[in-house]
Amino acid sequence: MQNERLRAVMAAGGWTYAGLAKAVEVDPKSVERWVNLGRTPRRATAMEAAEALGEDVHALWPALRQARAARAISPELVALYEQRADLPVSAFVDMMTQARERIDVLVYAAVFLHEAYPRLNDLLRERAAEGCSVRIAVGDAESPNVQARGQEERFGHGIESRCRLALMHYRPLVGVSGIEIRTHETTLYNSLYRADDQLLVNAHVWGANAYGAPVWHLRRNGEGGMFDTYGQSFDAVWATAKPVQQEE
Template sequence: MPNERLRAAIRAAGLTIEDLAQELHVDPKTAGRWITADGRVPHPGNRRDISNLVGVDEVHLWPSLAESLHVKPNTETELVHLYPSRSSVPFSLWTELIASVKKQMDVLVFSGQFLVEQHNILPVVRQKATEGASFRFMVGDETSTAVTQRAMEEGTTGGLQGRIQMMRRYLAEVASHPNVEVRTHGTILYNSLYRFDDNLLVNGHAFGALAGQNPVLHLQQLPGGLMWENYMRSFDRVWEQARPESF
């Protein structure tokens, strides 16, 4: 499998493969194979340089090194990167995470309209659902107290409700696929959650702030990872009480 942890760490550090190759004085094709080639692990000197460059422990980037006595134990948490706002998450990161989905994508939002209008997610959902990937979308119930209160806090009374209705119309185009489920919820949205296989973007919400202004945690799923389990357990709780949409 491609090394998605390394890919995410390079992207989170604001670098490209070409930047990495230049810093390490290697051919870009070599640097690219560290991500795309199954099980390819760089030489120790290059590993240390990459780890220092992206600010992530070697064992997090290459879990197969965990048993090596020549490599320091992994002290890295599940946190890949902290973005000060959703608006500061690189456009290319959203695109890459969406395109990388092979098994599971989960979304918990009130609207999430930007996924369609900025990242053209619907054709990707159709293709990947046909290939066997599963998709769960939860959008807000625009008649709920939670949505009304959120719209008032944001100063977008009526606007949020309209965006939710638009998102449901978009999702109706893919909801007939057996691997795509759409539900609506009326819970308080403490966090918007975007899961792409073993990557999770957590967009926390602050009172009175727009979603795009609030920080985003980029997490990676690790064995025994408490942060991942906490947020995905929250997702499942909302999913259980959300109402299946019939289009």
């Protein structure tokens, strides 16, 4: 997702990527990513850039306002998003790209990832080839819990279809070294997207689709915190999930 506000401010002031990069002492490619990929720079760098542009830093990068409020509540809470739709897919992709040890995904379907980023399977293969453990758990379309969620979200049989579609997307990864795909039948209280010590938690709200429910971004800060609570939840579901077999 592009940062159109930043693009407009730079254009109005005649700023180039190289010019702003020089002003805040970063690589021009970083500035390009701020604009074209919607990346958020570190707070100190963002403050310098905003000052150079003569713009309010929170107007350029609203996530920084969210991050500041979140840290006042918990050292593990990086940011809080009102709904998943507010979070660009690039946030999920960037997090997975940075993973070096593990990627864990617990969802019913979350087909928005493949739809918005068709290279997702390639990314997961690349991470696995570099030694990263990848575990993906999607909902079993035949599960009563999945079917109940469809009724609760007023989505009918759509959720079951999306579970089957998600499995179709991930099936080419079955058998790839370092990657495991399983289906689960559990009640999904939260969708979890973990990459090493970072975690995106999409809380579920009765009667609302997941894209309209809140997301909190956690970063592990020692043992026994919220991060580990969700990590243990993932492991508990994973232990009951069924491995997807290669098609003959």
